[in-house]
Amino acid sequence: MPKQVLTEKEVKHIGKLSNLELSEKETQKFSAELTDILDFVENLSAVDTGETPALSNINEKTNVFREDEVRPGLTQKQALKNAKEAHKGFFKVPAILKE
Amino acid sequence: MDSLYQLSILEAKEGIKKGSFSREELVKSVLSRIEEVEPKLNSFVSVNKEAVKDARKKDQEKEDKALSGIPVAIKEVLSTIDIKTTASSRVLENYYPAYDATVVAKLKENGAILIGKTNCDAFAFGASTENSGFGVSKNPYDLERVPGGSSGGSASAVAAGETIFALGTDTGGSIRQPASFCSITGLKPTYGACSRYGLLAMASSLDCPGPMTKTAEDAETVFNLIKGKDPKDATSVDFPEKKLQTGKIRIGLPKEYFSDGIDKEVKEAVLKAVKSFPEKDFEFTYVSLPNTGYAIEVYYIITPSEISSNMARYDGIRFGKERKYFEDEVKRRIMLGTYTLSAGYIDQFYLKASKVRRLITNDLENAFKKVDLIIGPVSPTPPFKIGEKTDDPLKMYLGDILTASANLAGIPGISVPCGFADKGLPIGMQIMGPRFSEELIFFVSKTFQTLTNWHKARPKI
Numbered sequence: 001m002p003k004q005v006l007t008e009k010e011v012k013h014i015g016k017l018s019n020l021e022l023s024e025k026e027t028q029k030f031s032a033e034l035t036d037i038l039d040f041v042e043n044l045s046a047v048d049t050g051e052t053p054a055l056s057n058i059n060e061k062t063n064v065f066r067e068d069e070v071r072p073g074l075t076q077k078q079a080l081k082n083a084k085e086a087h088k089g090f091f092k093v094p095a096i097l098k099e
Numbered sequence: 100m101d102s103l104y105q106l107s108i109l110e111a112k113e114g115i116k117k118g119s120f121s122r123e124e125l126v127k128s129v130l131s132r133i134e135e136v137e138p139k140l141n142s143f144v145s146v147n148k149e150a151v152k153d154a155r156k157k158d159q160e161k162e163d164k165a166l167s168g169i170p171v172a173i174k175e176v177l178s179t180i181d182i183k184t185t186a187s188s189r190v191l192e193n194y195y196p197a198y199d200a201t202v203v204a205k206l207k208e209n210g211a212i213l214i215g216k217t218n219c220d221a222f223a224f225g226a227s228t229e230n231s232g233f234g235v236s237k238n239p240y241d242l243e244r245v246p247g248g249s250s251g252g253s254a255s256a257v258a259a260g261e262t263i264f265a266l267g268t269d270t271g272g273s274i275r276q277p278a279s280f281c282s283i284t285g286l287k288p289t290y291g292a293c294s295r296y297g298l299l300a301m302a303s304s305l306d307c308p309g310p311m312t313k314t315a316e317d318a319e320t321v322f323n324l325i326k327g328k329d330p331k332d333a334t335s336v337d338f339p340e341k342k343l344q345t346g347k348i349r350i351g352l353p354k355e356y357f358s359d360g361i362d363k364e365v366k367e368a369v370l371k372a373v374k375s376f377p378e379k380d381f382e383f384t385y386v387s388l389p390n391t392g393y394a395i396e397v398y399y400i401i402t403p404s405e406i407s408s409n410m411a412r413y414d415g416i417r418f419g420k421e422r423k424y425f426e427d428e429v430k431r432r433i434m435l436g437t438y439t440l441s442a443g444y445i446d447q448f449y450l451k452a453s454k455v456r457r458l459i460t461n462d463l464e465n466a467f468k469k470v471d472l473i474i475g476p477v478s479p480t481p482p483f484k485i486g487e488k489t490d491d492p493l494k495m496y497l498g499d500i501l502t503a504s505a506n507l508a509g510i511p512g513i514s515v516p517c518g519f520a521d522k523g524l525p526i527g528m529q530i531m532g533p534r535f536s537e538e539l540i541f542f543v544s545k546t547f548q549t550l551t552n553w554h555k556a557r558p559k560i
Contacts, residue, residue: 006438010438011434014434014437014438014441015434017437017441018407018430018433018434018437019411019422020422020423020425020430020433020434021422021423022430026430030430030431030434033431033492033493034431034434034435034438036492036493037399037435037492037493037496038435038438040395040396040399040493041396041399041400041439041448041452043393043396044393044396044397044400044451044452044455045447045451047390047393047451047455047458049451049454049455049458052454052455052457052458053454053457054450054453054454054456054457055453055454055456055457055460056304056453057304057334058290058291058304058460058508058509058534059290059291059334059336059509061333061334064333066330074197074198078197079197081195081197082193082194082195082417082418082419083416083417083418084415084416091416091417093416
């Protein structure tokens, strides 16, 4: 089977989807490395999985419910403790909309 | 009395109880050992300066708790309230959690003293601690070699006497492989047996916190204190109480775990170890786990997929630095997972891997119909040299071949020391069992440690 090449263009696209800024050098490096890894994991295509159902969690739980009761949580001060910037009890974030 | 730091939990408890030494003396012995060997080992990201004060207070109160005054080192991916928790990544270099991980809280409630936070691969992504943002930890048996990973700092700290015991986390072998590399005992519990609350998530369907100790008896003591259902982790479960079986213990040796790809000295050490069990109580047969050969492929699709989702929380706003500071392996896995989950590829990668995961689990379940436990090596090689695999991520991944299946199937596995390779490098034996078979695993490990002395070896450092 031919190598499933992950082009630099694709790496840039994945970087964008993952919110990662990549330098040109990183893009080249990851393109080669990720190609190798994907080529390797592609070995699975040789396994006959037939009607085998997927297993995503060993406990195979679906929903876990609890009573909707108010319980103690973090204080505002605790929640903001690690924030880079806070303003009047809010997280301060960079503007995303232009005026 | 100058080597209190070498004691096991049980020995330390007894010494305190008898009045042979105080909690303060024990903590001071460990701290001075850290001062002595830490420049060579780099096991810790931070050391707790309050530890002596804590010990003194417990001495004054004559605290009567299971782990009163016993020093514990905690892996950097486990949250500790108001104590820096970096995940060994530069992104979290100034992060101070507002709460304790449940397993940490349980140890504190039982009187343990937090001695420091141990180094690991950033966010636990790796098998050598070389991916840490705070430098590599060294193997106390050979300073040019890795201590394993990702819980490498916890393993080197326990082996070198920088703590009495430690907690690690295991997603694909991260407790067992470093335990094997540093000649200590390390348990990866049944999935869900120990709460993941406060564990900085890597792959949520695989992550397990667990004990890293000097003896199997200690691992059992710690496991029994940290296990149990936690309302804060919906995947945690009550641990069913079972009576130990009577009659011969049937042990399976998977032929795939003794194949050509496994180092000769490792295979020989494990097979020799197996022979030390008395025939009147143990019965050995070969078993086959045909799909475990695909464990790496499955693991390196499922894990990055879950990682790409879990790592989305690091936005650099509520806490932590921007994403550009992520270490290379972190970026690699986020991108890999983003790709394997993306439209057009999810069937080919994630869903296919989830199906093969079922086949691997079925293999193990079928084997456990015929045998009670499975024994094999932990790592295909003894500890490797620092830098040996850093240029080739795939080569590093292949080392997880004997450990990843237990995570995919959610079963427990322990690593116990079982010998040394030619160059004096540690080798570990892995004992795996069906889900919730920890008690039997401990029984067999403790039996092994009464028959052999490998666990008593200490590095010359």
